[in-house]
Amino acid sequence: MTANLQKISFAALGMLLAFEVFLRFLGWQAEFAESNLQANLIRIAAYEFEPVPESVILGSSLSARLLPKFFSRSGQRFGNLALDGAGVPLGLELVAARKEKPARILLEANTLFFRSPGNEMILQEAMANPVFQLGRYLWFFRPGSRPSALLYSWLKKVREEKESGVTGKPPSGTAESVGEIPARELKLLRQLKRDGVEIFIVMVPSGRGEAELPTDWRAMAAELGARWIWPRNQLREQGVDLRYTDGNIVTGK
Numbered sequence: 001m002t003a004n005l006q007k008i009s010f011a012a013l014g015m016l017l018a019f020e021v022f023l024r025f026l027g028w029q030a031e032f033a034e035s036n037l038q039a040n041l042i043r044i045a046a047y048e049f050e051p052v053p054e055s056v057i058l059g060s061s062l063s064a065r066l067l068p069k070f071f072s073r074s075g076q077r078f079g080n081l082a083l084d085g086a087g088v089p090l091g092l093e094l095v096a097a098r099k100e101k102p103a104r105i106l107l108e109a110n111t112l113f114f115r116s117p118g119n120e121m122i123l124q125e126a127m128a129n130p131v132f133q134l135g136r137y138l139w140f141f142r143p144g145s146r147p148s149a150l151l152y153s154w155l156k157k158v159r160e161e162k163e164s165g166v167t168g169k170p171p172s173g174t175a176e177s178v179g180e181i182p183a184r185e186l187k188l189l190r191q192l193k194r195d196g197v198e199i200f201i202v203m204v205p206s207g208r209g210e211a212e213l214p215t216d217w218r219a220m221a222a223e224l225g226a227r228w229i230w231p232r233n234q235l236r237e238q239g240v241d242l243r244y245t246d247g248n249i250v251t252g253k
Contacts, residue, residue: 029144030153031067036084039064041126041143043080044094048127049136052100053079058091059108060084062204083123087114090123092188095197104198106229109213110206113182181220189224199226 029046033039043064047056055071056079057063063082071078079102081091088107095105126132135142143149193199201221221228 029139029142030146030149031144032153032156033143033149034152036061037122037126038143038146038149040083040086040123041132042149043083044123044127045132045135045142045144047079047081047094048098049142050079051077052098052102053077054103055079055106056091056095056102056104057082057106057108058088058095059204060087060111060114062110062206063108063202082108083119085119086116086123087111089113089115089182089185089188090120092185092192096188096191101192101195101197104200105192106200106202107226109201109203109228112201112217113180113185180214181216186220189220193224199224200229201226202229202231205232 030042033042047053053068054076057066059082061082061084064080064084066080066082068078068080081094083090088111092105092107095102131141132143135145139145144153189199199221220226
């Protein structure tokens with residue numbers, strides 16, 4: 001019995017080591033997951049355990065669909081800390097807490113100060129889990145290495161290649177964050193500015209129309225030296241319709 005147990009243990013260890021080598025050699029990590037929590041942990045792990053990218057996107061599910069490879073033509077390394085069910089603030093905390101800083105951050109204006117305490121607590125507990133932290137050293141512990149996530153991500157890619165695109169509806173579960181500027185988030189933004197991080201604020205077209213911005217937001221942007229990006233307006237000025245990937249024109253303001 002003992003000999004058989006040893007053989008099984010050595011075989012399992014060998015398979016794990018082979019899987020680790022396989023993951024590292026191919027650099028293969030899932031980009032999608034079967035749940036919002038796992039998808040968020042995949043993005044967080046990619047940011048926390050890899051070299052800091054030059055540019056990082058912070059936001060909610062509105063921006064979470066933007067994969068770093070979409071920006072490959074820019075010649076810059078992009079990271080995505082847009083989190084489903086949350087907003088910019090939690091991503092700001094992660095960026096501010098890491099010693100190495102990106103050259104620039106792109107903030108989703110739609111959820112600039114939106115917080116979801118329940119979702120954020122779940123994510124913070126998951127990040128504190130020792131198994132998640134082991135992913136810093138061993139790839140097979142990372143959320144993006146789970147066989148179910150790898151399979152789901154592959155199947156999703158295959159399906160999207162066969163289809164014309166996603167449905168002509170904006171992502172759900174997001175909230176406009178227009179309102180007063182919270183002191184905590186403003187402090188983080190000022191800290192990042194002092195660290196030399198360039199700040200961009202992007203009003204992501206949501207299909208429902210974008211909210212009007214308070215005057216103090218513009219004053220805040222001026223103080224931070226932040227630049228505003230309005231894709232809807234800029235495309236319109238160029239005579240280009242803003243469309244979903246299924247070809248439907250994005251309506252709204």
